[in-house]
Amino acid sequence: MIDNREVAAILEEVANILEILGDNPYKIRAYRKAAHSICELGEDLEDLWRQGKLHTVDGVGKAIQSKIEEILQTGSLKYHQELLDRVPRGVLRMLDLPGLGPRTVRVIYEHLGITNLNDLLEAAKARKIRELPGLGAKTEYNIKKGIEMLESIGETVTLGTVLPIARDFCTFLSGGEGIEKAELVGSIRRRKPVVHDIDIVVASNEPEMVRQRVARYRNLKDIDETGDAVIRGRISLGFKFEVIVVSPSDFPMALLLTTGSKEHKEIMLRHMQEAGVASGRSEAEIYEKLGMQWIPPELRENRGEIEQAVARRLPLLINQSEIKGDLHIHTDWTDGAHSLEQMVEQARSMGYSYVAVTDHSQSLKISRGLDEKRLHDQLRLIARMNEEMTDFRILSGIEVDIMRDGTLDFPDEVLEKLDIVVASIHSAFHLSPEEQTHRIISAIENPNVDIIGHLTGRLLTRRAGYQVDIEKVIKAASRRGTILEINAHPDRLDISEEVAFEARKQGVKVAINSDAHQAGDMSLIEYGIYNARRGWLQADDVVNTWPLDRLLQYLENKPK
């Protein structure tokens, strides 16, 4: 069985190769679009295929449909293989370097015959890049910096990419004969935003049965190492996994010892030694024997949680069930995929009692940002819809662009009319820390701004955030009652757990928002919750756990 994302990965790579080869840009876009909609697809591609419905997928026409069928049937695509023969994989890898696009990569490949990052780095050091047509010393420098960055990231992947796959694997294992239980442990259980591999502890008295079960997993790529106690290998998309087999009676202790960070584990081991505790019927019982509260996995990072657990003063962390609304979503009025009505329906189906519609503002042309007239049209629609509902409220809003100079993309008299204003940066990422900080604080100082969206603009494993003096921003937000967003998208998780922790300490409120651009993405709020929990946040710190009247009152009474 082939995963949707493996199909998408092949189509995406076809697009990349065509781009380097200088093929028709619209053809390239078509492959990209198909790959994108397959990734976002709610159902299994193979099911659709069996029902003869592949063509219903957005961006899939005749040609791509037959290519998908070939992948589903044979596991690979001839066209893709032929293209790979023309452009080595190492050349494709160069596209991951920031600032390096297909044209530049092509120039490097054709003139210097470089086919991997190592040779590229050597060439950059030997000052050969600057001699190429259209390239200069700056590009050469950026290549060196870029390769350095890629190497420092290594083989990491966002939790959002790996968690669904890891869960599927773990569920499959737990259904095996002779297997009592299986649970995800390590950094995935701690819900770290970026992880290296999938660790699973399995309770079984028959290691051989576990090995057989692993070997039968449909997304298994290969097994590198197999012993009685541990099985290592790779599954879908090349993710490394480690299955640790323990006897059922050892399972609770194994859970505890494989979940926390290294530092956390060392301290726990000391406590166990001192208390003479070596086992327990459950994780909770082991903590109890140690005279501690049970520590939620997200906190097991040695940031003071053990002391707090001993003192029985651990925070009561926020839960997803406490979220009452989403304060940052997009619709097809701008760059969202679904209508306002569909987005509201999704919010209601998630059990929310309110949602803020925050489409982009006018200057963001690429997203068809709303101008004043269209914003007013949308406000009228929202008012109409609100009249028809008694148990749900749509808050009118905007994600207003913070311009380069710190002014906003709409004048105050427009923003005043809205229930909620999220202000975010979408341009000029490279400003100096002083300018960027001044820019954001200007937005915070505007009394119409309620929430600062994705504060640093970071994209995990891809882009560091822009340089901002976080301390100053938190101080300003605290002064003005401005809310900081935890953008729940697993690629962003912005603000980070560290910033959330600091914000809470200073009394700054947080909103956990999905920033959904399609209905299904509202469920990504899950990752924002994990991030908030890792930042020690409680429900009261998060404004969208509050009932609507409390939220509105807070916004109303912010210092002007």
Added chain:
DNA sequence: GCCGTTTTCGGCCCGACTGTTTTCAGTCG
């Protein structure tokens, strides 16, 4: 290569910024 109450061809989100030039191509969001 996809898509269509502007259907079977001719469009396909667009503007800012960067680095290279000395008027603009390539990259990015």
